[in-house]
Amino acid sequence: MFVDVLPVIGIGFGIKALLTYRSQKSLHEGALVIVPFGPRRIPAFVVSLRKSKPPFLKIRDIEKTVTSSPFLIKSQWKMLLWLAEATATPPGQVARLFVPPWVMGETEHLKNPSQSFKPRKGQRKTVFDFGNNRKMRKAIQRSLLAKRQVLVLAPTNALAENLAEYLRHFQPTLYFGGNRTKERDLWNDIRIGKSALIIGSRSALFLPFSNLDLLAITDETNPLYFHEFTRPKFHIPTAAKFLAQKVHATLLLTGTVPSLDTWRRYEKAISLTLPQRNIQILDLKKRKRLQVFTKDALMLIDKTINNGGKIFIFAARRGEASVVVCRDCGAALVCPRCEAPMPVFRKNYKSGEIVLRCRHCGQELRMALACPVCRSLRLTPRGIAAQAIASDLAHHFPHAALFELSSDATSNQKAQKKILDEFAKTPKSILIATHMALAMNVPQTDLIIVATAEQLVAMQDFRAEERFFETIIRLKGMLEKTGTLAIQAWRTQNTLLDTAARGDWNHFAKQELILRKSLAWPPFRRIAKLTLENKNAEVAERQSQKLILQLKKSLSLIPYPISPEVIGPSPGLIPRPRGKHIRILIVKWKPGGEFDTLVERKIIKITPPEWEITINPSSII
Known part of the structure; x- marks a missing residue:
């Protein structure tokens, strides 16, 4: 049996991200396996099954089957594919977020997701709690009484610990690193739909929630929610909103003030109480x-x-x-x-x-x-x-x-x-x-x-x-x-x-x-920042001019009202960090929807690999 797999490593987009291996066992699409990759052993997801061996390829065998059934639940798989496009990151690199580190040595301890919990149908409900946390406590209590799951996101692990102390009455569980056995048991409990209040930062977003009823984003405007240190680079609340939509969970936004995007969309529904001093x-x-x-x-x-x-x-x-x-x-x-x-x-x-x-x-x-x-x-x-x-x-x-x-x-x-x-x-x-x-x-x-x-x-x-x-x-x-x-x-x-x-x-x-509207900046437009670093200033400028022509030619075919606009190239605010010359291109467009990725797919296809792509960056300079 031959299978195409998505290795948990960034090697490309589309068909270039897939590798073919031979399996001695019967596998289903979505199964998690361990495959040889050069001298390394890495996890990989089975994407498709082949009836025959591909021609002209030397095929290696899968080393280990972690689970022959789908490892990711449907909402996780949808989020993986969307996040890869929304952040212009190879899907294998995004897949790493969904594979907990203890998986490499586990097979018998994995539990299958529960099929008895069905997500709510209809429009995702959004609730606001700016200035105090009274609504959050009541919403958590309602979800737990209904034997459903609750996820509360914090910008950092330290703030997650503070939240756990504040919500200790609900017996919350912190999720970020630590004991692998406890992590594995919690991961399995969530996968089978066990009711729980989970508090964590970025990593908690990728747990296999099969019974999620409430997703709370605390301190929505905190700049630490912009994850830009490693790829994929993304805004954590945006990914949380996508997850809430896919599982039809109630979305609860809290903080001192709302983001301008939230205010623009829901101004009439937000009651704001600011401290007076x-x-x-x-x-x-x-x-x-x-x-x-x-x-x-x-x-x-x-x-x-x-x-x-x-x-x-x-x-x-x-x-x-x-x-x-x-x-x-x-x-x-x-x-x-x-x-x-x-x-x-x-x-x-x-x-x-x-x-x-x-x-x-x-x-x-x-x-x-x-x-x-x-x-x-x-x-x-x-x-x-x-x-x-x-x-x-x-x-x-x-x-x-x-x-x-x-x-x-x-x-x-x-x-x-x-x-x-x-x-x-x-x-x-x-x-x-x-x-x-x-x-x-x-x-x-x-x-x-x-x-x-x-x-x-x-x-x-x-x-x-x-x-x-x-x-x-x-x-x-x-x-x-x-x-x-x-x-x-x-x-x-x-x-x-x-x-x-x-x-x-x-x-x-x-x-x-x-x-912002007069200047066509977010939240009325989405932005992609394309950055090139090169030790030779002439080479950097030449590559910038070549790419801007390609972008303008391709993106001009996208009709109104999306209408992408390309700005640049321009040098960075710091002209030569670490001895490398910087060139920056900015692409602005009006997305077709909150989670639409049409323009992102075009940019991924055109942009050479030496360019760094950041969608909706925290800063454009």
């Missing part, structure tokens, strides 16, 4: 030279410490300063390899030695004595960063307990949790943290100070204003009810800053959606 906007132009804080900010800190309170200082940048600039010619000190501005860092957390360190390639240089362009000696660090804040606070408040939470201080999750625990227990304490704190359970504080508002919108990206608004609302939620949020800014008369400080989401969303 005392807000002060402080003018950075009034601070003393070389100081981080204004006089009013220092007074707020002093008053809070004298009252035994806790303070959270939010810094948008790590290190001592964002960049070093010549005061005569305006040139910035850049990395000789990447051509990116080099921030100033202390060499290590406790050292006083100052160095320039590239954020992209990690190269370290000694602080320059003179400007490399005009040879001026007037070099000035610019931008307020975490280490400089810590030094300034230690000078002004030597008796206060200082805690720093950034990847410079520690990158270990246990150490980060320990820092937060110590901060929670210590009176008269100050926590200095970067964006990573927004994804953690920071204790309620009496005072929060944003070091520089402009640094939060400094990134040249169409989502910058939306992220700024979300950040301010998240910080408000970290305050005690009587607490104060102080925002230092260079331009205090700013519409965005004023709207965010007031928490006027309706006004912000309305204006932002009008602007």
Whole structure:
């Protein structure tokens, strides 16, 4: 018997993704087997059965049959194929997400999925719970009483643990890594339809749910939901919405504020409750030279410490300063390899030695004595960063307990949790943290100070204003009810800053959606970002021009209203990271539906393998 299999490895799309093997056993389509692949043994899914041996091929035998019946249930298989197209990732690479690591050594412990549970028919129901979690608790209780399954997604494992503690009354099960035997037993229980409340991050989305009734996405707008470190690169809530639709589960969206796409679709159905706190906007132009804080900010800190309170200082940048600039010619000190501005860092957390360190390639240089362009000696660090804040606070408040939470201080999750625990227990304490704190359970504080508002919108990206608004609302939620949020800014008369400080989401969303629609940006369009890296700038430009002609020729055949538009090529914001020249192409189009992949299939077919394709990226620069 000969079979075509999809190996769990990225080797291509369509028929190029399939390999042929010989089986000594009778197999069904969807069976999971172990096959030899060069010197390796890898899992593979049986896609089709052959009656005869293909000509001119040397066929190898399947080494092991994990299960002769279908391994993936129907909703999983549909999700695998859709995710491959929606993320422009070879299906074998996507299939890896659906195969748990313990499968390689298991056969007899696998249970067949239950056929007694039938998914609900009709339109998928969407429920909203922004500002509190009352609806989520009631919805979970209803599903569990009906002996159905519930999945609650969190952006990170740490937040999943916090959710499990919050929902401990329902006896939840955490799913992310850990004991393989427990993972296997949970996987089997879910596969046979056993009622359970599962809380997890990305990996929980690919469990074999056969009885899923409720899928809750907590903190919908959290940027950590953009999984862009490894392929497939995708937005986790979008994949969760696809799963909910295929199994007709109720979709529950929670968070501080909805995404603009959710607001655009369901504005009338969303009841939004935002935290209201005392807000002060402080003018950075009034601070003393070389100081981080204004006089009013220092007074707020002093008053809070004298009252035994806790303070959270939010810094948008790590290190001592964002960049070093010549005061005569305006040139910035850049990395000789990447051509990116080099921030100033202390060499290590406790050292006083100052160095320039590239954020992209990690190269370290000694602080320059003179400007490399005009040879001026007037070099000035610019931008307020975490280490400089810590030094300034230690000078002004030597008796206060200082805690720093950034990847410079520690990158270990246990150490980060320990820092937060110590901060929670210590009176008269100050926590200095970067964006990573927004994804953690920071204790309620009496005072929060944003070091520089402009640094939060400094990134040249169409989502910058939306992220700024979300950040301010998240910080408000970290305050005690009587607490104060102080925002230092260079331009205090700013519409965005004023709207965010007031928490006027309706006004912000309305204006932002009008602007996005006029410029044809998401959520009114879908975006594909195509990136090429090459050590030779001429080769990169030549390949970019060739691809843009091919894209325009092919995509122009797709009719209105989809109407794809190709923009570029353009260099990256960082021209030469790690010594490679960057070229970026952007394709924008209006999709035929929420999960339509017509344009994605065209882009996959045209684009050479040396290009990196990211659909709906978190940033276009």
